[in-house]
Amino acid sequence: MSVLLIAEHNNKEIRPFTLNAITAASQIDSDLHVIVAGNSCEDVAKAVSSIPLVKKVLHVDAAHYENFLPENFALLIVKISENYSHIISSANTFGKNLMPRVAALLDTSQVSDIIKVISPDTFIRPIYAGNAFATVKSNDSKKCVTVRPTSFEPAATSGGSATVEKIDGAEESNISKFIKREEVKSDRPELGTARIVISGGRGMQSGDNFKLITAIADKLNAAIGASRAAVDAGYITNDHQVGQTGKVVVPDLYIAVGISGAIQHLAGMKESKVIVAINKDGEAPIFSVADYGLEADLFEALPQFLEELNKLNTIQK
Amino acid sequence: MKILVAVKRVIDYNVQVRVKEDGTGVVTDNVKMSTNPPDDNAVEEAVKIKESGKAKEIVAVTVGEEKAQETVRKALAVGADRGIHIKVDGIIEPLAVSKILQKIVEKEKPDLVFMGKQAIDDDCNQTGQMLSALLNWPQATFASKIEFKENKLEIVREVDEGLETIEVNVPAVVTCDLRLNEPRYASLPNIMKAKKKPIEQINASDLGVDTKQRIEQIKVEEPPKRKAGIKVANVAELVQKLKNEAKVI
Numbered sequence: 001m002s003v004l005l006i007a008e009h010n011n012k013e014i015r016p017f018t019l020n021a022i023t024a025a026s027q028i029d030s031d032l033h034v035i036v037a038g039n040s041c042e043d044v045a046k047a048v049s050s051i052p053l054v055k056k057v058l059h060v061d062a063a064h065y066e067n068f069l070p071e072n073f074a075l076l077i078v079k080i081s082e083n084y085s086h087i088i089s090s091a092n093t094f095g096k097n098l099m100p101r102v103a104a105l106l107d108t109s110q111v112s113d114i115i116k117v118i119s120p121d122t123f124i125r126p127i128y129a130g131n132a133f134a135t136v137k138s139n140d141s142k143k144c145v146t147v148r149p150t151s152f153e154p155a156a157t158s159g160g161s162a163t164v165e166k167i168d169g170a171e172e173s174n175i176s177k178f179i180k181r182e183e184v185k186s187d188r189p190e191l192g193t194a195r196i197v198i199s200g201g202r203g204m205q206s207g208d209n210f211k212l213i214t215a216i217a218d219k220l221n222a223a224i225g226a227s228r229a230a231v232d233a234g235y236i237t238n239d240h241q242v243g244q245t246g247k248v249v250v251p252d253l254y255i256a257v258g259i260s261g262a263i264q265h266l267a268g269m270k271e272s273k274v275i276v277a278i279n280k281d282g283e284a285p286i287f288s289v290a291d292y293g294l295e296a297d298l299f300e301a302l303p304q305f306l307e308e309l310n311k312l313n314t315i316q317k
Numbered sequence: 318m319k320i321l322v323a324v325k326r327v328i329d330y331n332v333q334v335r336v337k338e339d340g341t342g343v344v345t346d347n348v349k350m351s352t353n354p355p356d357d358n359a360v361e362e363a364v365k366i367k368e369s370g371k372a373k374e375i376v377a378v379t380v381g382e383e384k385a386q387e388t389v390r391k392a393l394a395v396g397a398d399r400g401i402h403i404k405v406d407g408i409i410e411p412l413a414v415s416k417i418l419q420k421i422v423e424k425e426k427p428d429l430v431f432m433g434k435q436a437i438d439d440d441c442n443q444t445g446q447m448l449s450a451l452l453n454w455p456q457a458t459f460a461s462k463i464e465f466k467e468n469k470l471e472i473v474r475e476v477d478e479g480l481e482t483i484e485v486n487v488p489a490v491v492t493c494d495l496r497l498n499e500p501r502y503a504s505l506p507n508i509m510k511a512k513k514k515p516i517e518q519i520n521a522s523d524l525g526v527d528t529k530q531r532i533e534q535i536k537v538e539e540p541p542k543r544k545a546g547i548k549v550a551n552v553a554e555l556v557q558k559l560k561n562e563a564k565v566i
Contacts, residue, residue, distance in 0.1 A: 069483070070446070071455055093476040097458050100411070100446035109412045109531035112441045122535065127439050128334040132343055135535040176455035179471065179482040192477070196565070220566060232496060238461070239479045245355075245435055245495065247477065253565040263333065264437075270543065274563045276555065282548075291546040291563065294555050304552040312560060 001085035002031040002055070006077060008094040009036065009044040011066065016193050017090040019051070019154035024147040025088045026053040026155070027117040033058060033084070034162075037076055037169070039066035045164050052160035062169040067178035068094065074101040075170040081106060081142065085120070091146035092192070092247075103144035110144040111136060115151035129244040129267035149192065150250040150271070184239050191223040191240065196253045199225030199242055199269070200235070203258020203279065203298055207235040212302040213257060219309050225249065225269075227259045243268035258298045261286025278302070318372040320363040321427035322397065323418060324356040324379050324388040327438040340536040352388040355433025357500035359493040362463060363431050364396035364501075371465060372429075374398050378421055380414050382406050386516060393511035394503035400516035401425075405528055409521075411439075413528040415447035420524045422452060427488070429470075434459050434492040445492035455485035458492045 005025045008015040018034075026032050032053055036045040037060040045059035058080065064072045077098075081087060087102055089095035091113040103110040115133070116124040122137045123145065138145075191197065198220070200213045210224070217224050225247075226240040242249055244267040254272035259265060261277070261284055269275070270289045277290035280297050287293040294301060328334060329349040336343055352360075366372045377392035378401040379385045389400035403417050422430060430449075435442040449456035457463075462473035466484065474481045475494050503511070521528055549555045559566045 074450060093459060096442045097446065097456075097476075100443035101450040101456065103443070104412060104415060104447035104450035107412075109410045110441070110443055111532060112443060126540070127537070128328070128343060129437065129440065130540060131334040132336045132537050133540050134537045137533040137535055138531065139533060140531050173455075175453075175486045176457075177484040179484055181476075181478065181482075182480045183478045228495070237479060238475045238496065239477065244437065244440070253559070253563070264330065274559070274565050275543075275546070276559070287546075287548070289543050289546075291543075292555055292558050293546060293548045294552065295548060296552070301552055305556065308552055308556040309566070312556070312566070 002033050002083060003029045003086040003088060004084040005032060005034045006087065006089040006098065007034050007036045007044065007048055008090060009038060009041060011038045011041045012043060014044055014047055016154065016190065017092050017149035019157065020149035020152045021088060021090040021147040022051060022053055022155040023152040024114065024117060028086055028120050031055055035060065035080065037065045037073065039063050049162040049164050050158050050160045051155050053155045054160055054162045057162050057164040059164050059166045060169045064172040065169060069176050069178055070098045070101045071173035071176050073098050074105055075173060077102045078105045079170045080167065086143045086145055088145050088147060090149045092149060095146045099144055099146050106142055106144065108140045108142050108144045109138065111138050112146050113148045114145055115148050129263050130270065131263065148248060150248050184237055188217060189221065189223045191225055191247055191249060194223030194251055196220045196222035197225045197249050197251045198222045198255040198257065199227065199259060200230055200257050201227035201259030202229035202233065204230060204235055210236055215306050216302065216309065219306060227265045256286050257302065259286055260284045261289065319374045319376065319427045320366065320372050321376050321378060321422065321425055321430045322359050322363045322392060323430065323432035324360065324377055324392055325353040325436050326350050326379065326381055326385040326388045327353045327436055330354055330437055336537055336539045340538055342537050352391055353433050353436045355435065355493050355495050358495060358497045359431035359433055360392045360395055360397060361498045361500040362493060365498065367396065376401060376425055376427065378418065380405060380409060380417050389516055390511055391503065393514045394508045395501055399514055402516055402518050403521050404518060405521035408530055409528055410530060410532060411441050411443035411447055412531065413526060414444050415451055416526045417521055417524055418448050419451045420526060429488060430490045432492055434494055445490050449490035455489045457483060457485050457489060459494045460491050461494045461496045463491065
């Protein structure tokens with residue numbers, strides 16, 4: 001049977017984590033269909049059809065799908081689920097919000113946040129903030145799976161020519177209403193997909209001091225992250241939070257500044273390829289995962305770091 | 318208005334979890350257990366709503382083994398009025414928990430159900446969404462702000478892109494983010510008073526819910542360990558290492 005992937009998009013463009021989820025879905029079964037539901041989202045459907053791993057695109061346009069309310073989306077997914085063995089989405093806030101609603105309506109026990117596909121029914125997923133990996137086998141006839149995007153490479157986006165089938169939506173639930181979305185606009189790379197991430201913690205002491213981080217992020221073309229403590233203290237907005245209940249990042253280089261390294265923060269970044277920790281407390285747990293630790297006062301180290309970077313003229317973009 | 322708050326007993330968030338040598342799970346013997354952190358936020362929010370005069374009664378419910386009652390007792394000590402403990406042993410999946418909670422909702426008829434957005438043990442992030450689906454109620458997940466607007470709720474949700482505001486009909490299920498509020502500590506007199514508040518015990522098997530595991534846990538293992546890193550003496554050395562050794566800048 002085919003597998004169905006739910007695309008996340010903004011009615012104009014596909015969201016990048018959908019590409020990682022497509023890779024995972026194609027490892028479960030190569031007969032991969034993608035549903036693109038939204039309002040006037042034909043450009044997205046077209047873009048998805050050119051992804052070589054995708055065999056078929058189901059395109060649904062209706063006003064009540066414009067803002068991806070799970071009450072409406074779940075009814076749609078359930079309606080078309082009959083011919084699919086697996087329903088799959090990314091395990092970011094989009095998929096986390098939607099998939100359990102679908103799973104409950106299908107009477108399926110969902111497998112959340114997989115990091116590896118062993119076979120079509122067996123997966124590896126992290127538990128306890130990534131302090132343990134569980135290998136689990138789903139015995140439900142129809143499986144609902146969410147995919148940790150950073151554990152799979154993004155699928156190629158050109159060269160394919162899947163058919164696009166326009167299908168009807170399901171009814172509108174009318175029990176919830178979208179009001180607004182406050183997106184933080186930035187020219188920086190997205191936190192989830194950036195090659196370099198520099199994060200600040202409670203040690204930054206104020207939101208204003210994050211300018212020290214921003215200057216380095218500008219220089220390295222890095223995304224800016226933060227610990228929960230920094231977000232809670234109001235130094236920076238929630239979309240920057242890295243950790244068990246925030247975002248999981250796996251950049252080539254992760255620079256943790258003034259972050260002690262609570263278990264919950266490590267859960268979001270310890271798979272990074274190279275980790276740098278800058279902290280004045282030499283005993284801070286962040287040093288236990290750092291490839292390069294610098295025990296120093298960040299208010300001295302960060303300006304020096306920028307200065308040293310300015311001396312290099314080969315920064316990779 | 319009546320609010321049902323679901324709480325879960327988990328390994329305390331400060332404990333460094335260890336995997337059992339036989340690969341069957343993680344070590345829980347002699348390990349400190351606590352209420353799942355965002356469930357504390359769910360209880361706090363319900364208590365604040367009651368204090369504002371908008372709710373009359375708060376019922377705290379948990380699903381789990383005998384000791385799971387401790388989490389209900391803690392909720393009672395910070396302001397819940399009475400408790401329900403659904404007794405069940407062994408691993409119970411979010412789908413089964415939602416079906417149990419559905420039975421409790423049908424019996425108690427609350428206007429709102431609050432719980433944490435995610436349990437920090439299995440990290441599933443499913444129960445609230447599943448419960449709202451089974452009840453055909455709206456869901457407001459990852460809530461960092463809750464406001465009453467006549468007979469509806471306006472909820473600010475923390476999402477990847479920033480913040481999203483939605484309006485949901487009541488009854489509704491709300492899953493709470495850690496930033497929703499600052500959970501209070503129970504005072505000693507309130508802890509003593511909570512001992513007198515009733516906790517109803519119900520066996521899961523008496524609710525007619527199938528709690529059989531649908532997902533087999535084949536093995537649990539330690540994640541690969543990072544190899545030990547080094548300390549650098551100064552910023553100049555750090556930058557040299559990043560450029561010439563790690564080759565990441």
